Amino acid sequence: MEYIKIFFVNTALLITLAYLANFVYKHIAFLIPPRANRWIWVVVAIFAGWLSSFFGYRLSDHVIFDLRIVPLIITTLAFPQPMILIIVGVGIGLMRLTFGVSPAAAAGVINLSIIGFVCAAASPWFRRSSAPLTIKGLVVILGVNVLNAINISIFGVIPAYKYMTEIVPYTLPAGTILSILFCLIARDFHLEHRRMKQIEQANELLSKQTEELHKNKIVLEERAKQLMLASQYKSEFLANMSHELRTPLNGIINLSELIAESDSSSDPEDLRTYGSMIRRSGGELLMLISDILDLSKVEAGKLEVLHEAVNITEIPVQLSGQFELVARQKGLDFQVNLEEGLPETIYSDSQRIQQILRNLLSNAFKFTHQGGVSLIIRGEKRLQGSREALWMVFEVQDSGIGIPKDKHTSIFEAFQQADGTISRQYGGTGLGLSISMNLARLLGGFISLESQEGKGSIFSLHLPAEAQ
Numbered sequence: 001m002e003y004i005k006i007f008f009v010n011t012a013l014l015i016t017l018a019y020l021a022n023f024v025y026k027h028i029a030f031l032i033p034p035r036a037n038r039w040i041w042v043v044v045a046i047f048a049g050w051l052s053s054f055f056g057y058r059l060s061d062h063v064i065f066d067l068r069i070v071p072l073i074i075t076t077l078a079f080p081q082p083m084i085l086i087i088v089g090v091g092i093g094l095m096r097l098t099f100g101v102s103p104a105a106a107a108g109v110i111n112l113s114i115i116g117f118v119c120a121a122a123s124p125w126f127r128r129s130s131a132p133l134t135i136k137g138l139v140v141i142l143g144v145n146v147l148n149a150i151n152i153s154i155f156g157v158i159p160a161y162k163y164m165t166e167i168v169p170y171t172l173p174a175g176t177i178l179s180i181l182f183c184l185i186a187r188d189f190h191l192e193h194r195r196m197k198q199i200e201q202a203n204e205l206l207s208k209q210t211e212e213l214h215k216n217k218i219v220l221e222e223r224a225k226q227l228m229l230a231s232q233y234k235s236e237f238l239a240n241m242s243h244e245l246r247t248p249l250n251g252i253i254n255l256s257e258l259i260a261e262s263d264s265s266s267d268p269e270d271l272r273t274y275g276s277m278i279r280r281s282g283g284e285l286l287m288l289i290s291d292i293l294d295l296s297k298v299e300a301g302k303l304e305v306l307h308e309a310v311n312i313t314e315i316p317v318q319l320s321g322q323f324e325l326v327a328r329q330k331g332l333d334f335q336v337n338l339e340e341g342l343p344e345t346i347y348s349d350s351q352r353i354q355q356i357l358r359n360l361l362s363n364a365f366k367f368t369h370q371g372g373v374s375l376i377i378r379g380e381k382r383l384q385g386s387r388e389a390l391w392m393v394f395e396v397q398d399s400g401i402g403i404p405k406d407k408h409t410s411i412f413e414a415f416q417q418a419d420g421t422i423s424r425q426y427g428g429t430g431l432g433l434s435i436s437m438n439l440a441r442l443l444g445g446f447i448s449l450e451s452q453e454g455k456g457s458i459f460s461l462h463l464p465a466e467a468q
Contacts, residue, residue: 049092068108096108319357338377346464368399394463
């Protein structure tokens with residue numbers, strides 16, 4: 001009965017140690033890396049084996065019976081890794097020497113070392129076997145307890161017959177049952193740790209999801225704002241477009257009626273004037289429709305550009321003839337400067353270049369009331385891969401009303417202008433800059449803007465001199 005009593009004392013001590021370890025694990029272990037946790041466990045397991053021996057049953061001065069095999073059993077179930085099991089087994093065995101060096105202590109070292117190596121050899125089966133954890137746990141507990149009894153009968157100082165007949169009938173069943181009890185308690189600890197870890201992971205996941213939802217909410221609010229603005233801009237565009245279309249159409253209709261109602265006595269000069277006005281109104285209408293069609297083609301990816309040799313000197317000549325009249329009518333200076341040393345030709349689409357520059361010059365004249373407008377054509381070197389390449393820069397400068405910095409990006413978007421009242425005051429659809437920017441990209445270039453409110457603007461078209 002003394003064996004059973006001391007085994008219960010051993011179990012109580014191990015349970016107490018387990019509870020303390022569990023408490024420390026809850027509050028400290030999560031701060032320690034997983035690899036370090038394993039080696040801390042090795043130290044705790046060896047200490048638990050020493051504690052069991054310290055409070056073990058002393059049959060004589062050197063013979064101690066205890067449950068020092070239990071920490072090795074738990075290690076086999078918790079960390080089935082050969083090196084860890086060998087270290088724990090040998091470590092617990094060596095701790096037996098702290099109670100005195102004797103044949104019984106040597107037998108204890110050999111016994112625990114053999115059990116450690118056997119558990120290490122069996123660990124691959126434990127990891128890979130598909131058997132339930134309960135079955136694997138019972139196999140380990142029974143195997144270690146039986147092996148412990150066999151080792152003591154072989155290497156121990158007590159005669160084998162006496163040990164097997166007088167001691168094993170008490171120690172083997174008691175050790176096995178108490179090992180099972182302790183394993184069940186350890187299993188509860190493990191399940192509690194797993195539940196706590198799952199709760200922590202769930203909380204972390206919920207925190208991430210909450211953060212993501214908050215970010216998505218901000219994105220959705222921003223998109224809703226953009227959609228509202230887009231809807232507002234499109235409404236303004238439709239209102240402006242209806243006005244822009246009606247004005248030339250009404251002019252064409254009214255002037256056509258006047259011509260139709262005229263007789264032979266009508267002044268031919270008046271008829272020619274009406275015809276010129278009809279032609280001008282038709283041209284304005286055609287430009288509006290062309291802008292809308294160009295924008296729809298760009299958005300659909302159907303607008304094509306033709307790369308061919310473009311004579312640089314022809315561009316200012318063609319644009320000068322068109323805008324000199326506008327400059328005289330508004331009392332503005334208009335200058336075109338071509339930098340010296342430029343190549344005679346570049347490879348691009350002449351029609352699209354002129355379309356972009358017409359849009360930029362039209363805007364410059366539209367928003368300039370005094371001073372002047374200038375077109376400067378110059379070259380610049382830009383890094384293209386590992387080499388420098390020549391780019392052409394077409395700068396349209398004006399001394400007009402300027403553009404606020406916060407509108408420098410939005411004015412290049414379709415249906416938008418720097419101010420919603422601009423369309424009503426100056427006319428236009430707000431499509432010119434959007435179309436120009438998209439055309440510049442199709443040509444392999446881009447448009448940059450420098451402007452301050454009240455201090456004029458510089459729109460620069462940058463194009464590669466060679467086809468991209």
